[in-house]
Amino acid sequence: MENVDLIINARWLVPVTEDQTVLxxxxxIIKDARILALLPQQQAKQLYSANATHDLNEHCLIPGLINNHAHTPMSLFRGLADDLPLMTWLNDHIWPAEKAFVSDPFVETGSALAIAEMIRGGTTYFNDMYFFPEATARVVDTSGLRASLGIVVIEFPTNWASSVEEYLHKGHQLHDHYRHHPRINTIYSPHAPYTVTDKTLEQIITNAEEMDMPISMHIHETADEISQSVVEFGVRPLERLKQIGLLSPRLLAVHMTQLNDQEITWCAEAGVHIAHCPESNLKLASGFCPVAELQKNNVNLTIGTDGAASNNDLDMFAEMRQTALLAKAVAQDAAAVPAHNALEMATINAARSLGLDQEIGSLEVGKQADIVAVKLSDIETQPVFDVVSQLVYAASRDKVTDVWVAGKQLLNSRQLKTLNESKIIQDAQQWAIKIGSLGK
Known part of the structure; x- marks a missing residue:
């Protein structure tokens, strides 16, 4: 009998593999941070002994969810400026608040608040785009979560950097510091076509090729972005980006609510990945990503929450549900984006977009043991005819009871194991007092 680190027994197991099986x-069976085996419980008892065993016979086990677009420190701006269009929200509220408050301590506190929320919601990996990423990295390191942290680039000065050269220099320092870290990666994150020049984008494309890194960018988020580009450049943003060579399998295009048939074809041909943020797009009235049409063209679709300042939560269960429901309404097709497809977008598709699908995104032998347990025995999720349907259409994030990353437990019966919940709340409340005084 082989001794292993951990055995988790569960009523259901959804590996998120091509055959869409449910076990x-x-x-x-987990050993050395990886999945050693998936097998019937009786067989597991005969073959393995474990240092720890969890019996979750009212639960479904799924791969850790991947939030593929976030601005985690902006959790401290949750509810600060609601019910406004994007550019009014940015220009009149968010950017002034950032100028007044964003700093290393702000980002550390906001990141801790966001990471605690994500762990409790079953998210084990997030792709972040924000200033002072070194502060977010410290929290990621402590928490046990995984992350891609953005090398943010924007053409105007912020509290973090004053020039493109400084943004890139600081980002490359972050990359060098964490390049061998088992759970922290870096990603180029130019802000948007309207805030980054062709020259800067061409430099980022060259760097990304040399360093073998992905690129994430807000693209085609609103109709105003399109019309401004036509006036300034004579073409829509995606055509401009195509001309400079940005469209490729390295690109994770965020939002993409304004797409025509030609642009969908370009994305499919170039292997572009898309991070769909349905709740943020709805709240800011930005538009509708044509998810069903993109799926028909085999474009790899993933899901992100965006920041809590424009959502106002980091709830990937809600995003999966919104993704499936909104796709049906936009396509006028009830069969568009079935439940399992929505789960794939939040797991294996996102891993693929980041070049990590051999390590995470599904529960398969040899992969990292990033696992989420969802309790399905409560009133709200009974009866269970189809487990994946329950996960996407009925379950909520408060049904997540336990979370493991690399076999290490981060959440145990809804209790955080690596972060101090009371301190996080206290620190957030202190920042709220400061932020609330803005303009008074």
Missing amino acids: ENHAI
Whole structure:
């Protein structure tokens, strides 16, 4: 009998593999941070002994969810400026608040608040775009979560950097510091076509090729962005980006609510990945990403929450539900984006977009043991005819009871194991007093 680190027994197991199988009364065997085996519980008892065993016979196990677009420190701006269009929200509220408050301590506190929220919601990896990423990295390191942290680039000065050269220099310092870290990656994050020049984008494309890194960018978020580009450049943003060579499998295009048939074809041909942020797009009235049409063209679709300042939560269960429901309404097709497809977008598709699908995104032998347990025995999720349907259409993030990353437990029966919940709340409340005084 082989001794292993951990055995998790569960009523259901959803590996998120191509055959869309659901396993019943199975166990996950974990050794050295990776999945050693998936097999029936009785067989597991015969073959393995474990240092720890969890019996979750009212639960479904799924891969850790991947939030593929976030601005985690902006959790401290949650509810600060609601019910406004994007550019009014940015120009009149968010950018002034950032100028007044964003700093290393602000980002550390906001990141801790966001990461705690994400762990409690079953998110084990997030792709972040924000200033002072070194502060976010410290919290990621402590928390046990995984992240891609953005090398943010924007053409105007902020509290973090004063020039493109400084943004890139600081970002490259972050990359060098964490390049061998097992859970922290870096990603180029130019802000948007309207805030980054062709020259800067061409430099980022060259760097990304040399360093073998992905690029994430807000693109085609609003109709105003399109019309401004036509006036300034004579073409829509995606055509401009195509001309300079940005469209490629390295690109993770965020939002993409304004797409025509030609642009969908370009994305499909170039292998572009898309991070769909349905709740933020709805709240800011930015538009509708044509998810069903993109799926028909085999474009790799993923899901992100955006920041809590424009959502106002970091709830990937809500985003999966919105993704499926909104796609059906926009396509006028009830069969568009079935539940399992929505789950794929929040797991394996996102891993693929980041070049990590051999490590995370599904529960398969050899992959990292990033696992989420969802309790399905409560009133709200009974009866269970289809487990994946329950996960996407009925379950909420408060049904997440336990979370593991690389086999290490970060959430145990809804209690955080690596972060101090009371301190996070106290620190956030102190910042709220400061932020609330703005303009008074």
